[in-house]
Amino acid sequence: MQITELAKLTEAQVRCGNGLMHTEILYAAASDLMSDVLTIHHDGMVLLTGLANMQTIRTAEMSDIHCVVLLRNKKATPEMVELAAEHNIILLESPFTMFKACGVLFNAGVQSVY
Amino acid sequence: MQLQYDIEGGNFTKAGFASSEIKKVLKQLNVDAATIKRIVVSSYEAEVNIVAHAYKGAVTVVIDHEKIVMQYQDEGPGIPDIEQAMVAGYSTASPEVREMGFGAGMGLPNIHKNADDLLIESEVNKGTLVTITIYLKQEGGQ
Ligand SMILES: Nc1ncnc2c1ncn2[C@@H]1O[C@H](COP(=O)(O)OP(=O)(O)OP(=O)(O)O)[C@@H](O)[C@H]1O
Ligand SMILES: [Mg+2]
Numbered sequence: 001m002q003i004t005e006l007a008k009l010t011e012a013q014v015r016c017g018n019g020l021m022h023t024e025i026l027y028a029a030a031s032d033l034m035s036d037v038l039t040i041h042h043d044g045m046v047l048l049t050g051l052a053n054m055q056t057i058r059t060a061e062m063s064d065i066h067c068v069v070l071l072r073n074k075k076a077t078p079e080m081v082e083l084a085a086e087h088n089i090i091l092l093e094s095p096f097t098m099f100k101a102c103g104v105l106f107n108a109g110v111q112s113v114y
Numbered sequence: 115m116q117l118q119y120d121i122e123g124g125n126f127t128k129a130g131f132a133s134s135e136i137k138k139v140l141k142q143l144n145v146d147a148a149t150i151k152r153i154v155v156s157s158y159e160a161e162v163n164i165v166a167h168a169y170k171g172a173v174t175v176v177i178d179h180e181k182i183v184m185q186y187q188d189e190g191p192g193i194p195d196i197e198q199a200m201v202a203g204y205s206t207a208s209p210e211v212r213e214m215g216f217g218a219g220m221g222l223p224n225i226h227k228n229a230d231d232l233l234i235e236s237e238v239n240k241g242t243l244v245t246i247t248i249y250l251k252q253e254g255g256q
Contacts, residue, residue, distance in 0.1 A: 032215060033215055033216075033218045033220075034214075034215035034216055035159070035162075035215075035216050035217070035218040035219075035220040035221050035224065036218055036220060038155050038158065038159060038220070038221075038224055039220060039224050039227075041151070051215040053126070053214060053215065054126065054127050054129075054130070055126060055129060055130065055162075055214055055215050055216070056215065058129065058130030058133075058134070058158065059158075059215070061130070061134060061137070062130070062133060062134075062137070062151075062154045062155050062157075062158045063151065063155065064147065064151055079127070
């Protein structure tokens with residue numbers, strides 16, 4: 001699925017990475033625990049999270065995660081947007097709960113990492 | 115090549131800066147993406163451990179043709195039982211650290227999984243030295 005479609009399905013706002021919206025994703029991981037996310041090795045994965053801080057973006061950078069969706073109406077700080085932009089990470093904000101976002105994406109065929 | 119970066123205990127806004135710089139250098143050296151990921155994930159976990167558990171520290175990185183050696187040295191409480199600290203799920207992280215998205219007790223086991231060699235030396239009430247070695251595979255080579 002392209003990020004454009006993912007953004008539409010989760011009713012998300014694009015905070016940065018507008019030019020990269022055609023990136024394909026296959027997998028999604030949903031977690032608020034960054035040390036958990038850091039154990040995943042899949043390429044083409046989107047991170048769904050309720051954790052909105054600098055470490056969310058750092059974790060994506062280290063794990064080569066190209067798209068992060070902040071859920072439950074959490075807002076990215078200007079510093080987060082700047083860091084995400086610097087590393088070509090697409091940053092989205094969705095009003096959905098974790099459960100709803102997972103359900104919608106699972107139905108649309110996005111896969112679990114295990 | 116040798117690099118060195120300071121790491122501030124308690125400062126979660128800056129955590130990851132050193133690992134980010136290391137990643138930039140590895141990309142310039144054309145190390146393959148999978149190896150870079152193993153290196154920077156290990157590095158980031160060790161860096162966050164200093165931020166989360168120690169007072170201050172630094173990382174020294176030495177890169178040669180065949181390997182990267184990263185030494186994370188800190189002044190802090192030290193680790194009384196290293197074997198126990200290596201158990202997945204064991205964590206003494208504070209509620210503040212957990213709020214930042216860490217404290218699952220996954221860091222050290224994850225470094226162990228990603229590194230070719232991991233050595234932890236620690237003295238209680240003094241500090242900890244974590245040495246991570248990973249062998250490099252150049253892009254286009256092998
Ligand atoms: N540099 C350090 N100084 C003092 N104690 C440490 C240090 N690194 C690790 N520890 C101790 O070892 C435990 C396990 O570390 P580990 O990295 O596996 O988990 P964590 O940091 O608690 O959580 P996570 O890494 O999942 O965010 C820590 O909770 C802490 O008690
Ligand atoms: Mg840790």
